[in-house]
Amino acid sequence: MTIATPTPASENPAPTLREARVPEGGMFEGRRVLRRVPEDWTERPYEHITVVPQGRVIGAEIRDVDLTGPLAPAVFEELNRAFLEWKVLFFRGADLTPEQQAAFAKQWGPLETNPLLARGSSDEVARFDKGSSAVPTFENVWHVDVTFRERPAMGAVLQLREVPPVGGDTMWADMAAAYDNLPDEVKARIDGATAVHDFIPGFRRFYGDEKLIPLQDEFPPVEHPVVRTHPETGRKLLFVNTSFTTHIVGMDREESDRLLAYLVRQAHTPEFQVRFSWRQGDIAFWDNRATQHYAVDDYFPHRRLAERVAIAGDRPF
Template structure:
């Protein structure tokens, strides 16, 4: 049940909302049961939980079953002190399905592992709210990101709960976007650094795709807001000016701190997030220090 005591005031011609919002951790009907295989330490009441007492190098079937449930309930789960190899990283992610080999990002020693190395010569550029690879027909189910080297301070990653982001939209906006789709494209981001020849080749392979603005999570049944600043370009079949204003309002939902959790990285920390239910943002506040990460993504379904 959604309970809301938030208030709205008009300041300078703008509506400002404050106070408790109507939020929930799970979809109605989701059964939240005790966990017996590990300890949970919530980061916030709604999104994000640290899991302790698990070795990801060789998890049992019972541990994997409870991790599946924890991921659906908390949307992003965190682990500390996991000294795993690239192959073990890949093998852990495989418990959730077929893995992605990203066509536009550098690979690590294992083909399924994407290697991110940021520093003085290559500053971080992931500081924009986004959902991974929504420019493909089957965006990832989720991603498993591990820290190899972290700066002495900064470089945190934030996640936003897009179920609560949708729930807290005004009813008039929900009615306006019901059943509508938005267009997603890699060109405004990855395409900017490509030569014209390379761009043309990649556009033939990965043309723009349409996804529902509001998708239904295939496992929990919860409605989530499925547009993002990095890859969503426009809403078709609507006046371009009105559509641009509407899209700005929708993507700005991820920026509300009430919907977010924040993770401070340490070497050998791991974050595993549900890409169908969240957006994320990597703070680029550590220049010129180094930040080295590796990620494995799990293929998802066609958003519906």
Template sequence: MAMSAVSPASILDKPLIHFGRRVLDRTAPGAPDAEYRFLDVLPLTPHIGAEITGVDLSKPIGEDLAGELRQALLEWKVVFFRDQHDFGPDHHLALAAVWGEPEANPFFPKAETPGVSRLAKDAMAIGNENIWHSDHSFMAAPALGSVLRAVEVPPAGGDTMWADMAVAYDNLSDEMKARIEGLTAEHDWVPTWGSFMTEEQIAGLRKNLPAVQHPVVVRHPQSGRKVLYVNEPFTTQIVGLSDAESQELLSELVLQARIPEFQVRFRWQPDSVAIWDNIAVQHYAINDYYPQRRVMERIAIAGVPLS
């Protein structure tokens, strides 16, 4: 049976069935090239993700090194360190302090070390972070970033992926960019975290954690780049649109994080550390290691309201 031809135009109309060149700018057009004297940068892709070498995170972080760490994260959006064998909770907190104050996740178990959350997943506590998301987008001032340390990793699996949401915005059609310009979306924790709670528990938390609104397209606080800021678990609706139109638009926008060219993937080893810019990227913890054990420690960095 002969197959009917599908025109390129009809293929390109579909949100993820498209091909060809991607616009993969690492920094804003015209931004000067960064220079590093206190660390070395090994890119994992041309635009997102780099391993940092030549740094022992158990040593005091001077201002010169801190400045280059901030620059590297701004440039690469997520950076990685290997073999940080002497890296403990105090070093973890000192590293996060390069960017700001720690911020507790209201739904994580209470940390043994204030500010450091321990995330242990195994056959008794199955990982459920395997969805593209931005940490704390349900808060009025979402987390600026996160610092994650691998304590125990499975022999295979348990990788994490990050997607560059500035590049995701850059690759939207001109028509889509015009359509979403100036729109605002609601973000809420109840459809996700609330699914594990009683109505009484939800009501008690609602007093301090109401639904919040953020622009669909935000300006990154440091780089000024436009970033697509909607994510599947926490963005519930686009303000001012009908339910049907909101769902249709969100269903297309959240898919952009799934395009492989926008992503970097990291294979964890014990004593690896990752730092990511939570405004510039979304991330996805791959849950392919059940029932093996995976233990991570995380600090979120307090952020600012987005515009």
């Protein structure tokens, strides 16, 4: 009989896990930082309006307020506070005329015009009329409105006048939450950096040179901080977007493209988002400084008719 000799433990190494490469920036799992307001923000109860949260960090429906006329000072104060805290406010069934919609927005500041958009009942009202024969424009892309301006819009008020039977939602993302959750090494790379914004990439998909060339002098490329500071809340906000940001200043093209691709993907994170399903006459009022938005084009061949007014903003810092 042969007796087996035990193999020393040192000759039987413990099993090891094989190497597996994850592309840089390609995976993030675990709990995210979800702060709706600045850490030093004092939250107070609302006494004149009803605020119904629609998301963890962004989006609230506002009830018990009449938008058809001037807001009383106490109501305006609470609406503005909700606007800063929730970044996008929803008003069901407001059914405002274009004149009332513009008057509501003007309570936050003068309105801007945009020669690149279809005109509604006045120069201040932009119309987005999408039907079976319309050219698909300004949809299916995360973006911030008019960052190609030296002073991008502070906010916008959008009303749906005709809604498709299904689809046509709009999504918003909180770019303060997007910044909060960046790795420290990425924050170190972009804090203090600037990027160039230009209207041509966002519009040449839809318009020919004959439309764009006359506007080049009116809208030259501008530089904005990659991380802007909200002028009212003080929060840091990621401020680059797919439609208008062309490159980061001081980086070679490959490095800039790679970093921008990573940064703009942050808006895609569901925890930073709210999604709104429209009904006819609904209004959304969003903070263009603090958010990105995405109009979902999933309703063809049905019609979707919206009108928007935009409130002039200040220079990002």
